Amino acid sequence: MSRKFIIMTMIIMMMINVVVNDKKLYNFNNFPWQISLQYYDRLTKQLYHICDGAIVSHINVIVPAYCVDLTLSKNRSKINIDDFKIKVIGFYNQSDVIDPIYSISEINLNPRWNPETFCYNAATISIKNEEFNFNCPDNNNRRPLVQMIYTNLTDKISIESLYNHHAELATWNWQNYQYEVRNVRILSNDDCQQSLKSNEYRSFDNETEICTYSWLDSCYFSNGALLQYFHDDGKAYLLGIASWITTDLSNNIIIFTKVT
Missing domain, CATH: 2.40.10.10 (Trypsin-like serine proteases)
Incomplete structure (x- = not known):
């Protein structure tokens, strides 16, 4: 490369740069x-x-x-x-x-x-040639203890039921070496298409993507920022990964590739 x-x-x-609110900084290993x-x-x-x-x-x-x-x-x-x-x-x-x-x-x-x-x-x-360490580390395991995030939220609820609800955008700020987590609002198909009217790039595909809106404070995020949702069962679910944003930042629309 x-x-x-x-x-x-x-x-x-x-x-x-996107516009979101409720910026939170997290210590290592929160996610x-x-x-x-x-x-x-x-x-x-x-x-x-x-x-x-x-x-x-x-x-x-x-x-x-x-x-x-x-x-x-x-x-x-x-x-x-x-x-x-x-x-x-x-x-x-x-x-x-x-x-x-x-x-x-x-x-x-x-x-x-x-x-x-x-x-x-x-x-x-x-x-390659190994598995992530989901178990407590011991003297024989030099790999960090990690967890996986679930991707089967739609087995419990539909994405449509989350319209106008909030989820979390979680990203690793590689410039400052810290997590940044912000609230974003999940938009319905109609609301998203309306917001994207001025976008010359392309329209939103609600079958494969999740459309979100964010506002207020300016925020940096990395390619692939996670859209995660904490369900009533106490588990974290991955809804999508950041794919593209509108060129007109006044709309503050972030499109995630759907993975759930």
Whole structure:
């Protein structure tokens, strides 16, 4: 992957500003399912954050397809899957005894992913030759203790029942090394289409996407920020991952790829 691609990705992330309220800062490990997808630059020998993601099984994480679609780079011959790493957020100190970095064995893009429109903007990544540690660590396990976030909320309630309700946008601010969590309001299909009338990019697809509105204070968030919902059963559910926002920031619309 070219350095130009990495630099452009970082510029895009820095330009993404949304308007939301109730900003909350969280300590490490508040959301033990959240990961950082990172790229290893062989020239600088440094890891760079590319996108947020979430642990959804013992071996899999979900991230935006845009972040791992290797065909989007002009230097395809130089791309190697081993250049991508999964880093468990909360263990950013390289001297930590517990090793937070996992290698990747496989990247599976959604087969209907369209980089022109960002439809079906999701991919599943499998870690190599091991499983995430869901058990209490012991002397023989040098991996951090993590949890997965559930993705089956629609088995309990419909997305439509959440219209005009609030969910949480959770992101890892790689500039300040801290979590940021904001409330966003889930919009109905009609309300979203009305808000997007001035958008020249494309319309909203309520079958595959979740539309949210946010307001007030300006907020930075990373590609793949999580849309999470805490149900009455006490569990956290992943509704979607951030895919795109309106170019007209006065509308403050954030579109998430639906994963539940």
